Amino acid sequence: MRILVIGSGGREHAIVHSLAESPRVEAIFAAPGNGGTAGERVTSNVALDSADSSAVIAFAHDNDITLVVIGPEVPLVAGLADDLRAAKIPTFGPGAAGAMLEGSKSFSKDLMERAGIPTAEARSFTSSDLALEY
Numbered sequence: 768m769r770i771l772v773i774g775s776g777g778r779e780h781a782i783v784h785s786l787a788e789s790p791r792v793e794a795i796f797a798a799p800g801n802g803g804t805a806g807e808r809v810t811s812n813v814a815l816d817s818a819d820s821s822a823v824i825a826f827a828h829d830n831d832i833t834l835v836v837i838g839p840e841v842p843l844v845a846g847l848a849d850d851l852r853a854a855k856i857p858t859f860g861p862g863a864a865g866a867m868l869e870g871s872k873s874f875s876k877d878l879m880e881r882a883g884i885p886t887a888e889a890r891s892f893t894s895s896d897l898a899l900e901y
Contacts, residue, residue: 769794769831773817773847774838775801782836783807796830798823817842820850827856834859844870 768791772783780803786792787808797804800812815826817839827835835851836859837843843866851858860866867874873891880886892898 768792768833769796771796771798771823771827771830771832771835772800772804772838773798773815773823773835773842775799775804776838777803779838780804780807782838783810786836794830796826796832798826817847818845820847823847824851824854824856827851827854833857836860840866840870 768789770786770792772779772786772795774782774797779797780801783795783797783800783804784807786795787810792809795807795810796813796815797810798813798815798817800810804810805812813826816822817837823835826832834857837848838860843860844863846863848858848860848866849862852862868878869875872889876886876889876891878884890901892901
């Protein structure tokens with residue numbers, strides 16, 4: 768397997784570390800990765816902007832990537848997983864709609880309230896004056 772891991776944090780390092788232990792993994796590319804990912808077996812850090820879906824798709828095609836794993840919420844909420852799946856690239860990570868649960872606490876609270884899921888009371892504000900008044 769040739770795997771692309773999107774992200775640069777500790778979560779992505781843990782993912783890369785676990786994937787690198789598999790003898791089935793031929794290469795891992797961490798984009799952009801970090802100092803920890805750079806030291807893992809069969810792993811290379813690559814300069815790749817996760818906000819540029821076209822560049823990620825091109826990289827995956829050019830490097831025979833068999834799986835993309837997306838760690839951070841921002842590219843997930845932006846729809847990177849959806850774009851990769853549309854390009855027929857196997858991807859681990861929720862689509863933009865599912866990622867909103869983690870990416871927006873306000874969205875999650877509204878959804879839980881509408882669905883009758885128990886959650887702590889909360890209010891969202893777009894004005895600091897209204898928040899202070901509350």
